Amino acid sequence: MPDISAWFNDLLSGNLIFTPTTLGYYWTGLVTTTQLVFLSLVIGLVLAVPLAIMRSSRRKWISLPVYVYTYVFRGTPLLVQLYIIYYGVVFFDGIQQSFLWPIFREAFYPALIAFTLNTAAYTTEIFRGAIKATPKGEIEAARAYGMSQGLMMRRIIIPSAFRRALPAYGNEVIFMLHASAIASVVTLMDLTGAARYVYSRFYTPFEPFLFVALIYLCLTFAILFFFRFLEKKLLAHLKPQTL
Amino acid sequence: MKKLLSVSLIGLTVAAASTAQARDYDHVRIGVDVPYVPMEYRTAEGDLTGFDIDLGNAMCEQIGVTCEWIEQEWDGIIPGLLSRNYDAVMSSMTINDERRQQVLFSDPYITMPSAWFAASDLDIDEANEETLEGLTIGVQRGTLQDNYVTDKYSSVANISRYSTADDMVLDMDAQRLDIVFLDFPIGQSTLVENDNGDYTIVGEQITEPKEYFGDGFGIAFRQRDEALAEKFNEALATLKEDGTYDEIYARYFGEK
Numbered sequence: 001m002p003d004i005s006a007w008f009n010d011l012l013s014g015n016l017i018f019t020p021t022t023l024g025y026y027w028t029g030l031v032t033t034t035q036l037v038f039l040s041l042v043i044g045l046v047l048a049v050p051l052a053i054m055r056s057s058r059r060k061w062i063s064l065p066v067y068v069y070t071y072v073f074r075g076t077p078l079l080v081q082l083y084i085i086y087y088g089v090v091f092f093d094g095i096q097q098s099f100l101w102p103i104f105r106e107a108f109y110p111a112l113i114a115f116t117l118n119t120a121a122y123t124t125e126i127f128r129g130a131i132k133a134t135p136k137g138e139i140e141a142a143r144a145y146g147m148s149q150g151l152m153m154r155r156i157i158i159p160s161a162f163r164r165a166l167p168a169y170g171n172e173v174i175f176m177l178h179a180s181a182i183a184s185v186v187t188l189m190d191l192t193g194a195a196r197y198v199y200s201r202f203y204t205p206f207e208p209f210l211f212v213a214l215i216y217l218c219l220t221f222a223i224l225f226f227f228r229f230l231e232k233k234l235l236a237h238l239k240p241q242t243l
Numbered sequence: 244m245k246k247l248l249s250v251s252l253i254g255l256t257v258a259a260a261s262t263a264q265a266r267d268y269d270h271v272r273i274g275v276d277v278p279y280v281p282m283e284y285r286t287a288e289g290d291l292t293g294f295d296i297d298l299g300n301a302m303c304e305q306i307g308v309t310c311e312w313i314e315q316e317w318d319g320i321i322p323g324l325l326s327r328n329y330d331a332v333m334s335s336m337t338i339n340d341e342r343r344q345q346v347l348f349s350d351p352y353i354t355m356p357s358a359w360f361a362a363s364d365l366d367i368d369e370a371n372e373e374t375l376e377g378l379t380i381g382v383q384r385g386t387l388q389d390n391y392v393t394d395k396y397s398s399v400a401n402i403s404r405y406s407t408a409d410d411m412v413l414d415m416d417a418q419r420l421d422i423v424f425l426d427f428p429i430g431q432s433t434l435v436e437n438d439n440g441d442y443t444i445v446g447e448q449i450t451e452p453k454e455y456f457g458d459g460f461g462i463a464f465r466q467r468d469e470a471l472a473e474k475f476n477e478a479l480a481t482l483k484e485d486g487t488y489d490e491i492y493a494r495y496f497g498e499k
Contacts, residue, residue, distance in 0.1 A: 087410075087414075087417075090416070090417035090418075090419075096417075105419055107403070185406065187403040187405060187414075189404075196384065197384060197385075197404065199318065199385075200317070200319075200389075201389075203321040203325075203342075205319075205322050
């Protein structure tokens with residue numbers, strides 16, 4: 001173990017920018033970015049499935065509210081949403097005394113809320129498109145079996161919609177990772193925040209930003225492989241047949 | 244490879260920067276980070292004003308050049324100078340050794356202590372490792388206050404870093420921050436003399452150690468623009484002699 005740390009210190013000696021301290025910042029940044037993106041995607045996905053079903057409903061009073069929500073969140077920049085949620089909430093009188101304050105006091109939760117609402121809006125629209133695109137034949141076959149609307153949704157429409165939505169959703173995951181780079185405007189030390197800190201401390205833009213760009217690239221590759229794996233293995237039986 | 248890439252990127256930036264290749268400046272672009280009351284800020288009408296702005300304009304007039312102020316966020320202000328987005332930085336920048344490696348400083352034109360500010364009910368007399376333990380400290384990213392707090396207190400307290408002093412004051416009002424560390428007159432005017440909350444200075448004004456707090460505020464130039472820096476130094480000396488400096492000082496800080 002001492003060997004490794006000696007080797008490591010040796011490797012880092014003679015440069016000011018990649019020190020154990022700054023690498024520690026990058027590590028904190030990586031952890032924050034991963035947590036933020038992962039949690040917002042999971043919660044966003046859980047929200048998006050029922051919202052997409054509501055959005056595909058023929059009843060206006062069910063689909064319209066969801067449409068308004070997705071329209072607002074897709075129609076405004078994420079940065080603006082983040083500012084409103086982080087700085088805007090404090091203008092409500094008495095928020096500091098309310099039970100919500102422990103959540104809004106930290107920068108992490110307002111950022112998580114903004115990211116979640118944003119990704120849920122996009123994911124809702126992705127799924128809604130996939131649900132709409134269900135082949136007529138599948139629905140007719142389900143009806144012919146006497147399936148109820150609910151059963152048909154659960155067994156036929158949702159699973160095949162998932163398959164169709166997967167490539168578009170993979171893109172959304174990558175976009176979300178990249179969009180998370182704005183978290184540092186609300187004092188979060190994410191990957192970009194770490195790079196900005198090192199940049200402003202050592203006045204060197206290239207090293208820190210190139211370094212985190214590489215980390216983002218690696219993360220993106222991991223996401224790409226994960227989705228390719230999902231598409232190939234888990235949902236192979238739903239793959240469009242080429243015969 | 245990395246070096247090659249940086250070199251070519253720098254090359255691109257230089258090529259993209261405007262035409263001010265000449266060593267003799269008749270037009271000086273000055274980078275400034277606003278707002279930073281009372282050093283540099285905009286009036287309600289939108290005019291740029293403040294101690295730095297008035298003094299800078301007076302110096303330019305003295306030298307006989309036209310000046311243009313270019314706004315730039317603090318954390319990119321030195322890289323912006325080096326990549327020729329502007330020719331000088333006059334933005335409450337403290338002269339210290341770390342920055343001297345990157346830029347050339349004029350003579351100091353004002354010295355300014357730093358200070359801790361907190362809500363009056365925080366109830367601590369002095370900022371040290373014990374009193375700051377577990378608190379959230381606000382600083383502006385990349386400032387000497389940031390460096391000082393990071394090196395000294397990052398193990399005991401949480402540090403929140405902001406791009407602008409404004410955002411920091413907003414979060415102070417929101418009670419997200421327990422205490423902030425910033426230039427004394429800025430804290431005085433944005434927190435203590437502001438009626439949004441009840442704030443007070445904690446402990447004494449701080450000017451030591453010099454390693455962090457440097458030798459006062461200076462105008463930063465690119466290393467090779469020695470002639471330009473010399474002109475500003477001469478102008479500063481003249482303005483101090485003929486009383487213009489004192490007049491501008493009194494405008495923002497009262498009589499000496």
